[in-house]
Amino acid sequence: MxxxxxxxxxxxxxxxxxxxxxxxxxxxxxxxxxxxERFNVSKGFVETKLAKGTTVGPHVIKMVGYTQSLEKLGFPIGPELATDFIIMSLPPSYGNFVMNYHMHGAEKGLNELCGMLKIAEADIKKGAGSSHVMAVQNKPKFKKKGNSWKKKKGKAKDEISKPNPPAPKAGPPADAKCFHCHGKGH
Incomplete structure (x- = not known):
């Protein structure tokens, strides 16, 4: 020694x-x-939050580093608790990811969680860019086309649109043998 x-x-x-x-x-x-040192590492681990607009990969790596530091200091927190802290550090934009993660009972390691979060981040960024386009595309069109009470030319008064006749029901042919009584035609 x-x-x-x-x-x-x-x-x-x-x-x-x-x-x-x-x-x-x-x-x-x-x-x-x-x-x-343990207090400072624990405090940093609990208070770390992913800032809006920053990438999730370095954030998760930083959080994993905190778990490794605590383990070296003799206080391992375990992968489940580490996963909970990482998920709690995410902003509200990851709400759908968190809900799906809990609903499907995903028991992933921290590396797999990092990969899943990177995919979710790409989906969130892709969804955020297209949400404005969808809002513009789904805008209702209010165009006034003259008087809507006027009769349209070329249609007869008596012509009323009739519904299509119902389609025949699918079933066995008429000459098929009955399963119950072994007779034909019913």
Whole structure:
């Protein structure tokens, strides 16, 4: 253990060769530093939100980095909780993705989630560009074509549009054998 330490620490433990005592002393020295680092990583992980207009790939990679940092600090959060935090960090424009993800019970790893979010991002961007076009295309047309009460020329008074006769029902031919009584014609 002494060989792995920095020279300043080696001098402090030069007299003490009991490994257990050295470990306890090192824990006492560095415990507050590790606690502060864990707090800062956890805070960054929970407070990170995807800003509107930014790409989702680097955001998810950053979030995965936070999970790895917490794991190195001895506090793994697990893939399900990490997935929940990543999904919670998305803006409202990903609402349909989140709903579909939960409805289909997708149990994906963080890398698969990143890929799915990139596809959803492309769909959102594609949908956002075409929504204005659809609004223009679906605009109702109100054109006034003179007096609508006038009779149209060329049609007879008695001519009324008749509905088409009903199509014959599909079924067995008339000379087919009955399944129940084995008779024909009914």
């Amino acid at each position: 002494l060989a792995c330490m920095e020279p300043d620490l080696q001098l402090q433990f030069d007299n003490n060769h009991v490994a257990r005592d050295m470990i306890l002393a090192l824990n006492d020295m560095f415990q507050t530093q590790a606690r502060t």
